[in-house]
Every structure is written in C-alpha cells, then in structure tokens.
Amino acid sequence: MQDYRTQLEKLRKDAAECALIRDLATDKAKQELFGRLADQLNVLADQVETAMNERKAV
Template identity: 80%
Template sequence: MKDYPAQLEKLRKDAAECALIRDLATEPAKRELFDRLANHLTVLADQVETAMLERKTGTRPPDSMRHAVMDLMPAAISRQRTSIGPFAYWVARIYGPK
C-alpha cells in the first residue's frame, strides 16, 4: 500500500508532538495524558512499520517481537476496531463519559 509510509510518518510526528506537550505540561494529569498518547502512537507506528516489513519481505517478524509490541497496548484497545483516528480515539476515551 502506498499510504503506509505517509501514515507511519504522521503517527511518528503525532507521537513527537504529544511527547513535546508532555514535557511542557505543568499539571500531572496533562503530563500523564500526553505520555499515554505518545506511547500509544509510538506503538501504532511500530505496528505499521512491522506491517510494511511483512508486506515487503513476505515474512513475519519473530513472535517475541510481535508480543513485545502488543504487550504495550491494553488488550481492550488492541481488539477494538474504530473508524476514528488513533489520536481522536484516545482523546475520546480519556475525556469521554466514564
């Protein structure tokens, strides 16, 4: 797919922006929120990169590598399918109704 590199770049940029906001935040709640967002976007970018490599080489990475990435994501999130983007999903999940 031609849009994989563009999506990968966008995820990496979004993760970097969240990390920057986290570093500048003075409130602990905001710092935690943007830390979680940065970590989640980084995991998503790693998954896109893994998918790109799988497609390019026709092989899958070792299971230990796949499990390491999946362990960073909460199980409910990794199974959830949503039509909104990852950043909007996390913001809605954190600020949405409890």
C-alpha cells in the same frame, strides 16, 4: 506502500508532538495523558512499520 509510509510518518510526528506537550505541561494530569498518548502512538507506528516490513518480505 506509500500510504503506509505516509501514515507511519504522521503517527511518528503526532507521537513526538504529544511527547513535547507532555514535557512542557505543568499539570500532572496533562503530563500523564500526553505521555500515554505518545506511547500509544509509538506502538501504533511500530505496528505499521512491522506490517510494511512483512509486506516487503512477501
């Protein structure tokens, strides 16, 4: 379960970093790219968290 927690924290951190880069970028293409990356990483983190919660329930 600790592996899941570690990966979840890494995904959340990476998503936050992408969002920060998106917010600081002046180039529209970079803003869009890093915005999409942040969104995708958040989706992955949500999926890992759901899997963790399902394993706890079993």
